Amino acid sequence: MSEPVLDVNHLFWQVDGKTILADIHFNLPKGQMLGLIGPNGAGKSSLLRCLYRYIVPSSGNIDLFGQDLSTYSAKALARSVAVVQQDTPHYFDLTTEQLVTMGLTPHKGLFDATTAQDKALINHALTKVGLAKHAQQPYEQLSGGEKQRALIARAIVQQPHILILDEPTNHLDIRYQIQILELVASLGISVIASIHDLNLASAMCDKLLLLDQGKLIAKGHPSEVLTERQISDVFGVCCEVNVHPQHQKPLISYFYGYQTANKKEVAYD
Numbered sequence: 047m048s049e050p051v052l053d054v055n056h057l058f059w060q061v062d063g064k065t066i067l068a069d070i071h072f073n074l075p076k077g078q079m080l081g082l083i084g085p086n087g088a089g090k091s092s093l094l095r096c097l098y099r100y101i102v103p104s105s106g107n108i109d110l111f112g113q114d115l116s117t118y119s120a121k122a123l124a125r126s127v128a129v130v131q132q133d134t135p136h137y138f139d140l141t142t143e144q145l146v147t148m149g150l151t152p153h154k155g156l157f158d159a160t161t162a163q164d165k166a167l168i169n170h171a172l173t174k175v176g177l178a179k180h181a182q183q184p185y186e187q188l189s190g191g192e193k194q195r196a197l198i199a200r201a202i203v204q205q206p207h208i209l210i211l212d213e214p215t216n217h218l219d220i221r222y223q224i225q226i227l228e229l230v231a232s233l234g235i236s237v238i239a240s241i242h243d244l245n246l247a248s249a250m251c252d253k254l255l256l257l258d259q260g261k262l263i264a265k266g267h268p269s270e271v272l273t274e275r276q277i278s279d280v281f282g283v284c285c286e287v288n289v290h291p292q293h294q295k296p297l298i299s300y301f302y303g304y305q306t307a308n309k310k311e312v313a314y315d
């Protein structure tokens with residue numbers, strides 16, 4: 047197997063005396079799609095934030111292409127890693143096309159003009175995410191799902207080696223959930239994505255990491271991670287896991303009106 051593009055070892059993150067991530071370790075092989083799953087508050091976004099250096103971990107190692115992540119310059123990191131965050135940020139005054147063009151920034155000098163090749167890349171990305179018709183529309187006028195697709199188009203234009211996606215499908219209808227993840231998988235780059243829909247994660251990801259309360263509970267092929275027992279223990283729901291008729295990976299059917307006794311009660315104010 048080739049060298050992993052990303053190697054995480056003994057990663058801890060504590061804040062305000064609370065351990066949010068505890069001894070996380072995994073690697074991301076070249077070209078694979080790794081799904082990060084787990085209940086609300088499990089630590090998925092926190093882990094991704096460590097990977098794109100928004101958070102500095104308390105201890106542990108993150109190596110990107112065999113080099114400590116903390117030693118990368120901001121520009122070198124942006125050439126290697128693209129991020130689509132969970133909450134779509136505000137970009138007032140930009141058209142959709144201008145937003146997508148921002149993906150070129152790590153590859154350009156201050157006074158470099160946009161070339162015909164750049165424009166072709168931007169148009170290609172807009173077409174891929176189904177937004178060609180919205181190119182001249184203000185980004186702020188797009189719907190939630192269209193904004194998310196525009197941010198993915200910007201990440202495509204960035205031509206990263208690794209794509210980090212924090213809940214990339216949360217605003218998307220089912221057609222675009224499938225289409226966008228298939229598109230991302232077809233790019234041939236390494237991807238790590240947090241995904242709430244376990245059936246989508248099963249179908250689309252080569253490997254899964256299951257987090258709960260900041261700890262790594264399971265990792266491996268979807269069939270090793272998405273077992274009835276593990277889903278019950280971690281998510282507190284009853285389900286049956288069968289083999290999907292098309293892709294042969296786990297297909298989960300949930301049962302309603304049941305709660306498992308294993309999961310601790312979550313107290314809401």
Ligand SMILES: Nc1ncnc2c1ncn2[C@@H]1O[C@H](COP(=O)(O)OP(=O)(O)OP(=O)(O)O)[C@@H](O)[C@H]1O
Pocket residue numbers: 061062066084085086087088089090091092093
């Ligand atoms: N900056 C912070 N300060 C204090 N606590 C934090 C901070 N960031 C995250 N947390 C806490 O860490 C825990 C994990 O949060 P995180 O957002 O990583 O979870 P998640 O798995 O992405 O959840 P969700 O599925 O709801 O998006 C939560 O209890 C959260 O309140």
